[in-house]
Amino acid sequence: MKDIDVLIDALPYIKKFHGKKILIKYGGHAMVDEEAKSSTARDTVLLKYVGMKPLIVHGGGPEISRSMDKLGKEPKFIKGLRVTDKETMEIIEMVLVGKISTEIVSELIKHDGDAISLSGKDSSLIFAHKKPASKIDEEVVDLGLVGEIDCVNTDLLEMFLDHEYIPVISPVGIAMDGTSLNLNADTAAGEVASAIDAEKLIILTDVPGVLRDPSDPDTLIPKITIDEIPGLIEDGIISGGMIPKIETCVKAIENGVESCHIIDGRKKHSLLLEVFTTDGIGTMICK
Numbered sequence: 262m263k264d265i266d267v268l269i270d271a272l273p274y275i276k277k278f279h280g281k282k283i284l285i286k287y288g289g290h291a292m293v294d295e296e297a298k299s300s301t302a303r304d305t306v307l308l309k310y311v312g313m314k315p316l317i318v319h320g321g322g323p324e325i326s327r328s329m330d331k332l333g334k335e336p337k338f339i340k341g342l343r344v345t346d347k348e349t350m351e352i353i354e355m356v357l358v359g360k361i362s363t364e365i366v367s368e369l370i371k372h373d374g375d376a377i378s379l380s381g382k383d384s385s386l387i388f389a390h391k392k393p394a395s396k397i398d399e400e401v402v403d404l405g406l407v408g409e410i411d412c413v414n415t416d417l418l419e420m421f422l423d424h425e426y427i428p429v430i431s432p433v434g435i436a437m438d439g440t441s442l443n444l445n446a447d448t449a450a451g452e453v454a455s456a457i458d459a460e461k462l463i464i465l466t467d468v469p470g471v472l473r474d475p476s477d478p479d480t481l482i483p484k485i486t487i488d489e490i491p492g493l494i495e496d497g498i499i500s501g502g503m504i505p506k507i508e509t510c511v512k513a514i515e516n517g518v519e520s521c522h523i524i525d526g527r528k529k530h531s532l533l534l535e536v537f538t539t540d541g542i543g544t545m546i547c548k
Contacts, residue, residue, distance in 0.1 A: 271537040278536065279312040281460035282422070284518075286450035287365065288320040289467040289526050297526060298368055301465065304532040305427065306374035313536075314422045318430045318453055320446035321361045328356050339397070345406040345443040353443050354380070357431040365429045376427040379417075381444065382435040386414045387452075389434030389442045408434040408442025410449065413456035451509035455516035462513050463535060464506055465526030470544030471507070473498055484545045487511050510546040521546040 285305060292298065308315045322343070326336045329352055337344040345353065362378040369376035381387030389408030394401055421428050432449040434442040447464065454462040471493070473480035485493065490507055493499045499507050503523075510521035524531050524543030534542045 270539075274537045275311050278460060280314065282314045282316065282454075282457050283308060283536070284450055284454035284457070284459040284462045285315055285317050285532065286320075286447060286462065286464040287317050287526075288446060288465055292319065292321070292361070292365075292526075293323070294527070297529075298365075299371075300529050301526065301532060302365070302368035302374070303372045304530055306369060306372040307533065308536065309374055309425070309427060316418065316422070316428045316430065316453065316457070316459075317365060318432060318446060318450040319357070319361055319365060320432065321357050322446075324361060325353055325356045328352055339400075339402050339404065342397075342402070342404055342407070343443065344404050347406065350406045350441050350443060354431075354433055354441060357433060362429050362431045369427055369429070374427050375425055376429055377421055378429050378431070379421075380431040380433045381449070382433055382441060384414060384417050385435055386417055386430070387432075387434040387444065387449065388412045388414075388437070389444060390436055391440070391442060406440065406442055408436070408444050410434060410444065410452045413453055415456050418453070418457055445505070447506050447509045451513040451518075454513050454518050458517055459513075460519050461536075462510065462518050462521040463532065464510070464521070464523045465531065466506070466523055467525070467527060468503075468523075469525045469542075470523050471499060471503060482544055483541065484547065486547060487514055490546075507546065514546065514548060519547070 305315050329336050334348060358380045366376045366378045379386055388411045390411055392404060392407045392409045394403035418428055432444040432446040434444045436442055469478045469481050471482045473482060506523060513521055522535050522543050522545050524535050531542055
């Protein structure tokens, strides 16, 4: 009877999110651990079969750096940001579009989910412009072929969603002159979620969510309103790599996404636990 109770408890959420778009930012452990990859793909396909419309935007920074090392190209970072010259951009496209995206699609298909690999260049899915040089800590920094997003071709995504496909999107943008641009995957996920009026943006990470004490997973903050965020940043509770993720969530909510969730992709069935249970498992950001 316990299994029946689980299904009954999930019913209100199945009804609430039926026909809604769910944008999943696929990254961290969920992308590299074989068991986690399979579990996340299966959960994504389940969302589709209970009537939701999942989309995936994926990252791939560590894999890009490994491929650069193999090809004798030293990765270069300034203030933690990857410098992208023409050769690096070619490697980024090779890894994100040619390898990671197709691997995710294969995993989804293995679990009977129709999926299609897209980069931001396909049919001008993500138009972007080169990020201008800017001052970081008094130093003028030009990151090269790094892009800032201008607009998303939602017609293309709607076409695939209407035909029951799960779009898997690589964060590579295209400029007006056809140049490929390296995009931040979290930012791309937030922009796509906003453009398609997603109900939820779910960011899979390697941490349980936002913690009051980073060394203690029991200090998870289950819910944060966007008004609380400046104070949490000021107090140092939200810091480091969590700041851009939170900023992405805030912008998405301000642009119409109902809620954003930062969850632990290492936990089995984390997607289902977040979507179909009252408590969820990570940190929810909302208005």
